[in-house]
Amino acid sequence: MTTTEPLWAVGTYEDGRGVRVPWRISHAEIGRDVAAATALLASLGVDGRRVLWCSMLSQAGQFWPYVCGTVMAGARLSCADASYGEAMRVAMFLRLMDYDAVFGVTEALLDGLSATARPAAEVFADVRLLGAHPGAYERLVEAGLSPVRVVLCGPALAIGHEPDGPAFVLADEWDVVDVEGGIGITNLRPRAESFLRTPIPVRGTIVDGGIVPDAASGLGAATNKE
Amino acid sequence: MTDSTPSQSVYFDAAIETMARADLEALQLERLLEVLPIAYERAPLIGETWQAAGVHPRDIRTLDDFRERVPFIDKDMIRAFRDQRGDPFGGLLCVDPHDLTGVGSTSGTTGDPTLVAEQWGGGGLTSPSIITRDLWGWGVRPGDYVMLVLFTFRGPTYGLFQHSLGTTPILFDFDPAEMERFCELSLEYRPTAVYNFGSVLINAVHEVCDRRGLDPRDVFSSYKGVTFAGEPLSPRARTLAESWGVELFEHGNVGDVTGSFECVAHDGLHAWEDTVLLEGIDGDDDGRCELVATALNNHIAPLIRFRSDDIVRLTTEPCACGRTHARMWPVGRKSDEVVVEGQSVLPLDVWGAVESVDACAMGLFQMIRPVRDVDRLRLRVGYAAQWSSRLDGVRDDVRAAVAAATGTEPDVELVPNETLLRLGPPHKIPRVSRT
Secondary structure (H helix, E strand, O other): OOOOOOOOEEEEEEOOOOOEEEEEEOHHHHHHHHHHHHHHHHHOOOOOOEEEEEEOHHHHHHHHHHHHHHHHOOOEEEEEEOOHHHHHHHHHHHHHOOOOEEEEEOHHHHHHHHHOOOOHHHHOOOOOEEEEOOOHHHHHHHOOOOOEEEEEEOOEEEEEOOOOOOEEOOOOOEEEEEEOOEEEEEEOOOOOOOOOOEEEOOOEEEEOOEEEEOOOOOOOOOOOOO | OOOOOOOOOOOOOHHHHOOOHHHHHHHHHHHHHHHHHHHHHHOHHHHHHHHHHOOOHHHOOOHHHHHHHOOOEEHHHHHHHHHHHOOOOOOOOOOOHHHOOEEEEOOOOOOOOOEEEEOOOOOHHHOOHHHHHHHHHHOOOOOOEEEEEEOOOOHHHHHHHHHOOOOEEEEEEOOHHHHHHHHHHHHHHOOOEEEEEOHHHHHHHHHHHHHHOOOHHHHOOOOOEEEEEOOOOOHHHHHHHHHOOOOEEEEEEEOOOEEEEEOOOOOOEEEOOOOEEEEEEOOOOOOEEEEEEEEOOOOOOOOOOEEEEEEEEEEOOOOOOOOOOOEEEEEEEHHHOEEEOOEEEOHHHHHHHHHOOHHHOOOOEEEEOOOOEEOOOEEEEEEOHHHHHHHHHHHHHHHHHHHHHHOOOOEEEEEEHHHHHOOOOHHHOOOEEOO
């Protein structure tokens, strides 16, 4: 689809080789994404509770629908970068207030918590929905927690609905499919930029229409790591 | 853009931005008298502090009353209230916590961050007057592309770029590794502004352009303004950017109440005084004072007479740009000062010396400040990886350069640049560390 109207943003996603490429996003599609994310978050029961989203600005195209949807769903929003140095902010939020959900935990954040002697098992102990990217997910399981999966699927974000289950992209907007040698993504409704079985860097298995990534798969989730 | 503002006007909101001083002060008083009873009655830190000082909102009828009678608060008081009372908002919240749409936080570079209560659509730090008036003044217009190189912890802020200013953001992390993409997309989309840059990123652009054979003047040819914030621009970075034809605009914080920006006159940073009441206290002979800020349009968790710890010069004289709002010139932070055998040293005093050493050109360093008064200056300085086999020479060079700049020879600990960048975001790595 081409448009002469101003775009909502030029975001970025990682292609099948893990290379960052620009991604044009229209106001219409971000509006649909916000509505769909709002409905999903409402179904996860966050209304009236606190939700912390950990992400990077370059990922706003993927995360903004959920960030905005958190407020639209009646929850109270906090945000932090998903980087090593932001571990102190994440720990501060969780020390001062109860959070029902924290989404977007990365290995970099866990490294930052470890470096400041804040065990993840203690920091996240009271979080009902703890969403973590591949790599961080396995570390949280090892720490005795029960996270849900968060997976960057190129231009889309997939969120697990329950521990150990697959992560799902917004069903009316995206489809994850097997492509030769990996996984691809297809947009189901018109967007400023089209995706047709476009390879994404995640390796894993498609289960019930969702994605179960291989351990430590999913580039783009780790930031500020040495 | 207000309906009355033609797109060719240099002002986004001329009526406010060029308001006569007397009218501006009348507006401030009107807003102040609205916010004070709310803060006194609902924010326990404010109420208790005023009661201890024997002051009541009915005692305040003029701006002079306010300046003469109202007690100060500062960040230590907020943290102490938070920790001693178990109130995450430090005794500042004026609404039911259930009525908030979000909870943000300050940057945390002066210690641990403090919470910022948010109501989307409600004023405070997300007021459209911040950023929009400033970028409009540089010539940014609806339909333009704007490079957003930023952190996310004030999530709602960047919605201003789409909805208030009508621009399309191109999104980046504040990360030197993003600068190759930045250069490529600058050439493709021809944006008109960057929000935000810093010394580390300017040095990274220099490296990318050298490596890729790009002309940085071409990369920046479409830009009407490039903002830097978080910390002063290093002398090396400023020289580089200006050699590329970049018009730099400094952006700063105003006591955690709002933001301030340089205008096209480049003669101080404007703070929008319809949103904040400014004072300078403890002034010295050079006109330097500590900035004190009071929120005028925040009824959620207003800071009232908040001592910022920021040392500035301040004026309310009209600017050459035609705006009447106050201007400030940041000098440094009181809490960053190290006194070595009686001599004051601030990060800016050693910055140019550190980055003059090629291995340390990124200008990444920390002053070690276990206490304010020390016997010897201690620095932790970042170096580029390719210099790792020649660190003795690098250390000697840094020591000599800093001694020449400050008159005091430092102890120097060298660490890889990445070690300091991890403490980021790098526009604002903590320049002072206790250990």
